[in-house]
Amino acid sequence: MLGLGETALELGLICSLTTLALFLSYSMLNVCDLSTDGCFTLGAAVGALVAISGHPWLSIPAAMLAGVISGFVTAILQTKMGIDSLLSGIIVNTGLYSINIAVMGGSSLLNMNKTETVFTKMKALLAGTAFSSQYKLFIAIIAVAAVVIFLVLFLRTRLGLAIRATGNNPDMVRSSSINPDMTTIVGLCIANAFTGLSGCLLAQSQKSVSIDIGTGMVTIALASLLIGSTIIRRGGIAKRAIGVVLGSFIFRLVYTIALRFNMPAFMLKLVSSIIVIIAISAPYLKKQWPMIKRRLTHSRENGGNN
DSSP: OHHHHHHHHHHHHHHHHHHHHHIIIIIISOOOOTTHHHHHHHHHHHHHHHHHTTOTTTHHHHHHHHHHHHHHHHHHHHHTSOOOHHHHHHHHHHHHHHHHHHHTTTOSEEEOTTSOOHHHHHHHHHTTSTTGGGHHHHHHHHHHHHHHHHHHHHTTSHHHHHHHHHHHOHHHHHHTTOOHHHHHHHHHHHHHHHHHHHHHHHHHHHTEEETTTTTTHHHHHHHHHHHHHHHSOSSOHHHHHHHHHHHHHHHHHHHHHHHHTTOOGGGHHHHHHHHHHHHHHHHHHHHHHHHHHHHHHHHHHHHHHO
8 A cells, every 4th residue: 555655646746747837827827728738748758868868867958948849839829829728729739749759750659768867867876775765756756846946936926926917817917018928928838848847757757658648638637736726725826836736646546546456448548537527526516515405405305295
């Protein structure tokens, strides 16, 4: 059971970087970015390629830069070309499939079994210590802590406050001489940098990249975001960001438990869908529960009288 929790924690932390990306784009900027799946794969592919070339540490900024470019294109389609935000994400996600294949050298799979990664580097650094077996967890914790601290500090700056204001009321922002197009571009670039980082770390953790590594990531991240919002409803940016990370861990824990029941591989997508449905509908059902309870009570009383 300890190993199960540790695996869920590692995966949850790595994938929480994508959830934090959605926290910025969806919760703060009020933009639903559907390019997440393709951007996640792009970060994984670019990071793997740089690591294979012998530069594991350089793979992290390279993957994040790839994410920035992806976010920039998505934002430009929205702000400068008048394309709806949902459609912009779908267009970029579709285009990224071909780009990701090209980055991977025309192959749908990259193997990194003999490649030095940031994880093998950390393993060497921790060799001989009591934490030598937790090298993956160390990398994940450092990455998540860095992103959370960055978000907390950044969203308190003038630009960060402008991004939050753009999500709340773009018309008010425009009347305050702030360019909402600029805040949208910056917000999506930063968010997609986190997504690229998440893809890079997951690929190096698994020692491989497949073209479908990012499939369903936007759904998983959205579910994790909603789970985290349910756990920590109110509070500052730091509290809400920690709630997002916690939501990602809970999602991965449920998913990992399902795997331990020897569930067929083709059923795992259904499990993900069920978790997403529960996460999205739970707040609504909780709000509706008093009325449902009154109706049930009323029905029982009428049935008893008859």
